[in-house]
Amino acid sequence: MKFRPPEAFAASSQGYRLLPLRFRRLPWNRDRVFVSSLAGDWLTMERAMFERFVRHELDPTDPVLADLQARHLAVVDLQRSALAPLLSQYRTRKAYLLGGPALHIFVVSLRCHHTCNYCQVSRQQTSKTAFDLGADAARLAVDRLFEWPSQELTIEFQGGEPLLNFEQVRAITERVVARNETEKRSLRFVLASTLHDLTDEQLAFFQTHRFKLSTSLDGPEWLHNANRPRPERDSYRRTVEGIERGRKALGEDAISALTTLTKRSLEAPEAIIDEYRRLGLHSISLRPLSHYGFAAKTRERNGYDTAAFLAFYDRALEHLLAVNRSGYSMDETFASLLLSQLLGPFGHGYVDLRSPTGAGFGAVIYDYDGQVYPSDEARMLAAMGDNSFSLGNVGQPVSEWLASPAMHRLMAAGVAESLPTCSDCAYVPMCGADPIEHYARQGDAIGHRPTSDFCSRQMGMFDLLLQRYETASVADRQILESWALGAGADESPEVALDAAA
Ligand code: SF4
Structure with a gap:
C-alpha cells in the first residue's frame, strides 16, 4: 500500500508539494533566507526565489526545486511517498534517544585544592572527607548504572x-569492569x-583501563594562574606537568x-x-562561564x-582558522x-543540542552523597538549596527516577520543537532545549527565548558559523568541514565540553 501523506502536507500545487519547513532571513544579508526541513536539511537561497517557491510559482523542472526536494523541503513527483525519506532522516537525527543515557558521571569528592572564583561546584576544603562518595553509595550507583539500557x-x-578520592575511582571502575563480564x-x-596529584600507581591503573583524562587549562600562565588560584601560585606549572605525564603514560590523544x-x-x-598550540593540543573548548555555584556569586x-562572548568567539574563530591554514590542525x-549538526545527518549526544533535552535522557549524575541528578546543573541547583531537579537517590531503582516529578518537568519543558519561539525557529532541528538553565535563570523551565541567554548564545553561534561557512574560501570551508566530520569521533561530546576539573 502506498504511503499517503496527511492532508496538511498535500496542499494544492503547481506540480509540487511543500513539506514542513522553517525559515530565517539572514542577519548579514536580508535578501537571503536560511530554510530548514523538519529533519534539519537546509539551504540558503534568495528571498525572492523563496517567496516564489512557497507561492508554488516555480516550474517543476527548475533546478532549484530539485535542490529543495533533495533537502526534504518539497516533493515534485506527487505519485511518490512524500514523507518516508523525511521521516527516515528524522529518525537518524534523533537516534540518540533509543539507547537512553550513555554518560554517567560519578562525583567522588567535592574536595579541591583550588579556589577558582568561577567554580560551578560547591567545592570543599581538602580536609573535609565528609564530602567524599562512600563505599555503599558507590556500590549502589554501579548497580543502577547497569539498569540503564545503553550498550555504550x-x-x-x-x-x-x-x-582526592582515588580509592573510590578504583573501586567503582573495578566493580563496573567485573559486572561487565x-x-x-x-x-x-x-x-x-x-x-596535579597524579601518582605512578594511578597512571598505571588508568593505563590498564584505558582512561581518557580531561583537564582545565585556561591559557597562558598569567591567565591560568589568575583564573585558577592556589596559595603557591603554581597551578599552571602543575597542570602542564600533569598533561605531560598523562601523555607519556596514556598516549597523546588520551589527554x-x-x-x-x-x-x-x-x-x-x-x-x-597559541598556548594550546605550544603545548601540542589539537582541540580547544572555549567555554563560557557557568551561572552556578561559586560562579553565580562572583558573576559581577x-x-x-x-x-x-560572541565578539570574543568571532576573534577566536578567525585566529583558529589562521592556525589551521598555517598547517597546524586545531578545532x-x-x-x-x-x-556537525549543520553539515551532517546525525544528531549527537551533547546536552545543549538535544531535543528532547539531554538532561536525564542523555546523562545522569551520581553525587557524592548518593543523590542522583539529570545534569550537573541540576546538581548545582540542589547545592544552592533547590531540589526541583533531583531524581532521587542510588537506593531507588531507575524506574522510580524516571517517574519522579523532576523527569516530568524535564519532559514537559524539554522538547524544543514544542517550545514558544523555538517551534518557529529555523535552527530548531539542530538546536536543543535546556529547561534547567531556563529554570535557573528565568524561574521557569519553559523559559522565554527572546530574553534567554541560552537562546542568544545558540542563535549567535549558529549565525556566526553559518555566515563564516557561507563566505569562506575553499581552504577555510575544508577546515570547517573537517571539524564537523571529526566532532565526537574519539571524544564523547558531553565529556569534551562538560568535564570541568
Ligand atoms: S533556543 Fe533559540 S536558536 Fe535554539 S531553537 Fe530555540 S529559538 Fe532557535
Missing part, C-alpha cells in the same frame, strides 16, 4: 578533585581532574583540555589558542554578556558540534 556507557569521574557493554572511562572564559580571558583569544566581577569543540 561512558563512566566519568568528577569532583571537586576526583584524585556478563553485561558485555562497551565501556569508556574518563577522569576530569586538575592532574584533552578545556578553558573556562572569564572577563579577563575575553581580551586574549589569540594568546589562549568575572561575568560578561552574550554579545561580549574548537562547540563549533565542531554545531557544524
Whole structure:
C-alpha cells in the first residue's frame, strides 16, 4: 500500500508539494533566507526565489526545486511517498534517544585544592572527607548504572578533585569492569581532574583501563594562574606537568583540555589558542562561564554578556582558522558540534543540542552523597538549596527516577520543537532545549527565548558559523568541514565540553 501523506502536507500545487519547513532571513544579508526541513536539511537561497517557491510559482523542472526536494523541503513527483525519506532522516537525527543515557558521571569528592572564583561546584576544603562518595553509595550507583539500557556507557569521574578520592575511582571502575563480564557493554572511562596529584600507581591503573583524562587549562600562565588560584601560585606549572605525564603514560590523544572564559580571558583569544598550540593540543573548548555555584556569586566581577562572548568567539574563530591554514590542525569543540549538526545527518549526544533535552535522557549524575541528578546543573541547583531537579537517590531503582516529578518537568519543558519561539525557529532541528538553565535563570523551565541567554548564545553561534561557512574560501570551508566530520569521533561530546576539573 502506498504511503499517503496527511492532508496538511498535500496542499494544492503547481506540480509540487511543500513539506514542513522553517525559515530565517539572514542577519548579514536580508535578501537571503536560511530554510530548514523538519529533519534539519537546509539551504540558503534568495528571498525572492523563496517567496516564489512557497507561492508554488516555480516550474517543476527548475533546478532549484530539485535542490529543495533533495533537502526534504518539497516533493515534485506527487505519485511518490512524500514523507518516508523525511521521516527516515528524522529518525537518524534523533537516534540518540533509543539507547537512553550513555554518560554517567560519578562525583567522588567535592574536595579541591583550588579556589577558582568561577567554580560551578560547591567545592570543599581538602580536609573535609565528609564530602567524599562512600563505599555503599558507590556500590549502589554501579548497580543502577547497569539498569540503564545503553550498550555504550561512558563512566566519568568528577569532583571537586576526583584524585582526592582515588580509592573510590578504583573501586567503582573495578566493580563496573567485573559486572561487565556478563553485561558485555562497551565501556569508556574518563577522569576530569586538575592532574596535579597524579601518582605512578594511578597512571598505571588508568593505563590498564584505558582512561581518557580531561583537564582545565585556561591559557597562558598569567591567565591560568589568575583564573585558577592556589596559595603557591603554581597551578599552571602543575597542570602542564600533569598533561605531560598523562601523555607519556596514556598516549597523546588520551589527554584533552578545556578553558573556562572569564572577563579577563575575553581580551586574549589569540594568546589562549597559541598556548594550546605550544603545548601540542589539537582541540580547544572555549567555554563560557557557568551561572552556578561559586560562579553565580562572583558573576559581577568575572561575568560578561552574550554579545561580549560572541565578539570574543568571532576573534577566536578567525585566529583558529589562521592556525589551521598555517598547517597546524586545531578545532574548537562547540563549533565542531554545531557544524556537525549543520553539515551532517546525525544528531549527537551533547546536552545543549538535544531535543528532547539531554538532561536525564542523555546523562545522569551520581553525587557524592548518593543523590542522583539529570545534569550537573541540576546538581548545582540542589547545592544552592533547590531540589526541583533531583531524581532521587542510588537506593531507588531507575524506574522510580524516571517517574519522579523532576523527569516530568524535564519532559514537559524539554522538547524544543514544542517550545514558544523555538517551534518557529529555523535552527530548531539542530538546536536543543535546556529547561534547567531556563529554570535557573528565568524561574521557569519553559523559559522565554527572546530574553534567554541560552537562546542568544545558540542563535549567535549558529549565525556566526553559518555566515563564516557561507563566505569562506575553499581552504577555510575544508577546515570547517573537517571539524564537523571529526566532532565526537574519539571524544564523547558531553565529556569534551562538560568535564570541568
Ligand atoms: S533556543 Fe533559540 S536558536 Fe535554539 S531553537 Fe530555540 S529559538 Fe532557535
